[in-house]
Amino acid sequence: MSEAIPGYTYGTAQVAQSPVSLEEWELLKQTVLWTAEDEQYLRMAGEVLGDQVDAILDLWYGFVASHAHLVYYFTGSDGQPIADYLSRVRQRFGQWILDTCRRPYDQDWLNYQMEIALRHYRTKKNQTDGVQSVPMIPLRYMIAFIYPITATIREFLARKGHSAAEVDRMHQAWFKSIVLQVTLWSYPYTREGDF
């Protein structure tokens, strides 16, 4: 599947290097109370969400599309959303849902987090899809998105007949993962030495 997604370079030599050491990463995981159980429940979430990726993306893209201040980051110089940009990013976004649940959070994963960070930032935004859009997404919206991306996933986690306790554990693991990822994505925005 991966090869079919334009611009999805996970695990290749083109991906950025994470600036975060494995020791720093370990402490960051402790800070969100990360445990082996979270890994297990993310695997379960991966099974639950696997065939719902399009429905999730419909919801998220609907949210972005209905807010001018958000869809703005997909617009060209004429102020109109670039359809091709939206649809190419959508494919990688779908893959990211699966990666969040299924990939081991190892060096390759850390590196791809840095790649995603740079693709939202001035360094690499627009390059992957060869578009001329707004130069970067402000950090405030990156952090704020923790809420919608976490809150809205819950209903999808609950759709496959798991117990309330299982849904809750999958949801907590997802929440931790989103917080960790947005934390990693804040790196390029941060003043030297302050990350």
Next chain:
Amino acid sequence: MSEAIPGYTYGTAQVAQSPVSLEEWELLKQTVLWTAEDEQYLRMAGEVLGDQVDAILDLWYGFVASHAHLVYYFTGSDGQPIADYLSRVRQRFGQWILDTCRRPYDQDWLNYQMEIALRHYRTKKNQTDGVQSVPMIPLRYMIAFIYPITATIREFLARKGHSAAEVDRMHQAWFKSIVLQVTLWSYPYTREGDF
């Protein structure tokens, strides 16, 4: 009560000015799906948490104290935690729980968010309590703390006999507020123009 808390300057002329305009603030609230209902449920949370502040702080301080990489930010040049610093900050932290639930999120509130931001950052850390501790708290831990500060409050919200639906709404409102506040607190860490 407020006058009794050393260093708590809410609403006074000593507080920093928020760099965020009311228009930007409006858009940020929309990004976390903020509604008038959230305000109502935070008021309810304020009633529920009012007499549990010490128990909550015991839990949070216990979490910090049990992690060397976190308690580090309260240590002096001898590597030992500064007891007076911990206890003075604890009082303001308790007041903050109440402010999060009870204050209107107006200009005074936005200004005090900037003040809290600067007190975690190089600009003002240690000054309020006249201590010589570590110069700043890295942004990665600020963002990561969204998880523990949100997840651990739930049990306290559930302790006063409210329905599961009410507890959930109080908790969602709290979660949104924490995300908004940490977003505002990221300002001084961010490169010029990237917030």
